[in-house]
Amino acid sequence: MDFTRFMNKFNEIERQLSPTSALRLSFDNISPESEEPPDGKRLWGVPVPPFVSDKVVSWIAEEFNEAPVYYNGNCVLKKVENVRMIDRYNTKNPTVGTLYLTATHLIFVEPDSNKETWILHMHIASIEKLPLSTTGSPLLIRCKTFLSVTFVIPKDSECHDVYTSLIKLFQPVSINKLYCFNYQPAKDDYPKNAGWDFFKLEAEFKHMLVPNDNWTLCSMNEKYELCDTYPRQIYVPKEATTLMLISSSRFRSKGRLPALTYLHNNKASICRCSQPLSGFSARCLEDEQMLEAIRKTNPNTDYMFVVDTRPRINAMANRAAGKGYENEAFYENIKFHFLGIENIHVQRASLQKVLEACEQKSPTMSAFLNALESSGWLKHIRSILDTSSFIANAVDKGVSVVVHCSDGWDRTAQVCSLAQLMLNPYYRTIKGFQALIEKDWLAFGHKFSERCGHIQTDAREVSPIFTQFLDCTWQLMSQRSESFEFNERFLLILHDHVHSCQFGTFVGNCEKDRLDLKLAERTFSLWGYMANHLNEYINPLYKPNIDESIKANLAPQCIKFWRGMYSRFESGIHPREPLGDLLLDSKEHCNSLEDHVQHLTKRIASFKNYISKSAKKLQDATTTTTTKASKETTTNEINDNKYNYDKKLSELSAADDDHPLKASNMSFANLSLNAEQASTQTLTEEISSVALDWKSMRNVTTCSCSTPFDQFSKKTHCWRCGEIFCERCIDKNVALPGHDSGKPVPVCRGCHRQMQKQSP
């Protein structure tokens, strides 16, 4: 169908119907995984809400009576054939394929290689129509995930269609149009509320033993009256009076008064706030008292640090606008420090230059290093780490720190969370890291909608603040790999979904926004999704609690360029044998084998038990019926065997410290094994259900479904047969009879079928 004509007609209809046309809404509501409504009134495969009259539906259907096109269950709005996809290293032989535009994705399919490129509309950062070439009109699409592709579409009109519809789709005006409000995960995955209740601010603070003698929960922000970008529960010094809190809040930009975010085990704390409205000379006695109250919560030192993360010159400039920084002369017992992290605009420009450095055509080593240097990206990363280290060191030495920048939601969020990451091993676990994000980014407010460009916004508000936080975490990880429970993939998935808006987690700018939007009821949580994929995020080299606090090495030689993030989709440039994946795979294989060993050990124990029992039975029987001679031989035989087994078993239990052999002995003894259970067939089944050897990950280029594997595609072993499959082919998780734990594990379709056949 002619897309432009359709859109024109559509807009016409929309005007005729009503300004808030339900049809329009339903059009936006197409989601890839959505199921058909039971009483299916449908228009081009799109479910039509009940309140749209049949007349309208039939009229439209008559006007445009073409059959709808589908791709992979997604209704296709536009299909263009003979499109060439050009990536940077492959300009000479572009791949030719078909481009599908759906309501949520742009999909490029290469028929020859079976390869698909999916681009989520929400991930698109910019769309650019390049000058017409001989082969067609090129469309350059850059994504927030740092994927950059050019599609050359043969007809200019078609290119224009795709362009205009993408422009409409990729960045909604209203926050209510974000992907998360339509997103439906695959059927039996997990319920909608999963993940929303994983983290409670009270629990996180309880973790730090707050409230206590020095810190108390302040109830004044229950209705967000004190500060609407803060959480409802804020923790303040016990000494702080209502007047102090109100005045301090008024004296601070956006009302973001000093509040506790982290209490170390030595009573030193990190508090965060925004800049004071001090101008050139203004004072606020209560704010000064407030800081003094914070200092007093830590009796170990007679001073504390106030860290302004901005460069001095920026802070000075703010004074002219009636803002500024604390005057050491007015605030008693503070040591004031500027630490020089540049503002969001500098960071945005820097990232832009990094991407240019990555996209150089036929680059030389010098050109790349020069471009990297002039981008200043590593310098900024280092200054963030430097500031965070300063805070972490101070707290480690027992000195409390109050941190702010301008509004206290960008640089402050970065350095507060990184300092905690360095100080406390809890935050270096998967759960802890999520809690840290919940606390310092989501609860205390960070303008995700603007910084990540979720909705149409001033381009000057976009900035890679969260990306930098992940980058700094990666730097720490690469310096101290054994201290982190999670791996690089975890950070990348986080980065993807901060921008995808597939989940409600990062939608909105503060706790209040999220409540107002009723995200917990209307959307899915990323944490719920992640909980289902935890095994992918494990760092196989993690050693829990290896030390309490870690220190970053800030030498410039140690700050590295994160190739895995910014050049993630350049498949040619990464190590050909990715260590992380291989090791994670080994780890999983170990888990499977361990579980299997556990099971076998129990089985053997129960067999043994059965044998000795039946031997007794036999003995009883023989004493009554058979001759003495035969009895002797039987017992001898059994005894011989028993001796052997005992020996082997003792070896085993020595090898495995915590296996519950004794307990299981008891339970199995009571079970009174029957002959059926002990049959060789059951055992064979159990044994054949666990793969002893897993196929080597190396040199596997395609899945059995002929989907080619590339650098970033997840390869999964079937725990039953040990073969390797792509994500789509291995969607079943079942418990294997050969495993002791009965934990559901990934199994390929073929094995799944076989298992069902075996146990009808």
Add this chain to the structure above:
Amino acid sequence: MEFADLIKTPKLDGVFLHTNAANATVEGTLCITGHHLLLSARQENTQELWLLHKNIDCVEKKPSMGQNIVMGGIITLKCKDLRIISLEIKYAKDFFNVAASLEALSAIQNPELDYPFFYRPMYSILEDGFTMFRPELEFAQLISGMSMGGASSPNVANISICMPSTSAVGCSSSSTSSIPHPLQNGFALDAAAALVGSSVSACEWRISHVNKDFGVCATYGATLIVPKAISDEQIALSAAFRDGGRFPLLSYRHENGATLMRSAQPLSIQGIKRCRADEAILNLVLGRSKKGFIVDTWGKGKSNTETDLHYSQWKKVNRSIGNVSYPASILDSFAKLIEACNDTGCSTDKWLSRLENSGWLSLVLNSLNASCVVAQCLDQEGSPVLVHGAKGLDSTLIVTSLVQIILNPDCRTVRGLQALIEREWIQAGHPFASRHRYSCYTPHQMRNKNSGATFVLFLDCIYQLYMQFPCSFEFSTQLLILLFEHSYFSQYGTFLCDSERERHELQVHTRTTSLWSYLNRPDVLQTLLNPLYEPNASVIWPSVAPISLELWSELYLRWVIDQRNLATTMAQIQELVTREKELRSQAFKLRKQAMELSLEIGAHGNDVDNA
């Protein structure tokens, strides 16, 4: 000359040692012997510092003045293993004596006074590293296979006969005994390929002793493998045509039969226009294939190349490893790199600009690039390639050896790497003694023009390959670091002298111990293996995008930035891999046991029923 004459202060108490890694200072007694500097705190559980004088690259004296007289001072020793240490000495006389002794001892030029000639290993040598990789053994299959009726009979028996050293290894380490001979695989396949008639080249080879007194080429070995149809006279003629007599010599033969040759640039003396013998060698190598490639690694205009007229079937390709005119330029670049690495206090911008300015990573990138081009010609085009560049002692060797690592899986084993270094560097006449006399800390003006860091560049390139294919190498990066160190200073004779000829004259092979003899001891070897190794029979094509290169911090930053994380990581990887293997065999055993038991229960069940 006696060492004693040079040692003015053999022993001195109360010396303070400062190292640049940790800010720890150790007080101890300094001893100076003929070959070592020794500093010991004379306490239990403290590490002693042992330093070979040959490790010292540069001695810097900083006297401390008090009332216009010298009151002792600090001697800073900058070492070839990149470490910088300082000795603080209290009295002026001692200070000057120690400094003078160290300067004199580290400057000894006579190779016969080197430590390897004095060192006697405390262990019995299982196999002699000096005889392990003789060319007639290395190319055994090629020579014997051809002479015994040509390519039609890939005589496997020959392999074992010709290589007693490998088959006799029989040491306890399973990994060593399973390593195939470095070239065995390639040539076996070659013979098979010849059988089906897909081979492009049918050049036959023989052993020539034309260079037995090193008269034809001073830097080549005494035993050489040359095309069978070329006479010794022709070789002498070709040698006269090439710089330093380095005529085209076989370096590697790929499994598809394509040969890799290396030589020096042709001489451009007035009058010499062409050399028919030289052309004959190349034409024979060309065989039935239509074209070959001559790759110049030294850059256009900086070295001579063959005329198009007389080598019409050869396509000339320029793949310079960098903008270098002398081997010393590589050292200059290395020195700038290390200087930048040692300055951990500078800004990020400064670091990046100094890293760029050193040009080291560009050299690495270009070397890899040139090697990939050559490897592609061999593997994908099946064409013979001749690599040269200036004297053919530096960039040429980097390229020919990297090509083999990329193409030949055997070169990625411990023994294969040893054989490769022995063939392509030591026997090929890379002047280790001259290149490594001075290293990066010697001030530029004091180095001579024969200094270089070509071998370090080569090791860095292997490191890059390693980073991209961490499971395809049998050895760990520790072996590369070990090679780096031993190529500068060692108790072993392997890297001594500039050429076979000098080694022959000094009888290095009989008077010293080979590094390989040490490395191949099972207990030593065990520490240098890569836990993730999984033999990879295919060609490894690396990425040569600038973004793919990584600074070898494990080597360049090891004294300035804590590298413990790397060690822990490696230990944990080892642990994980071992655990996987153990669990697998445990599960296997248990399965067997469970099966036996269940069968027995079945039998018993019957017994009971019967009863």
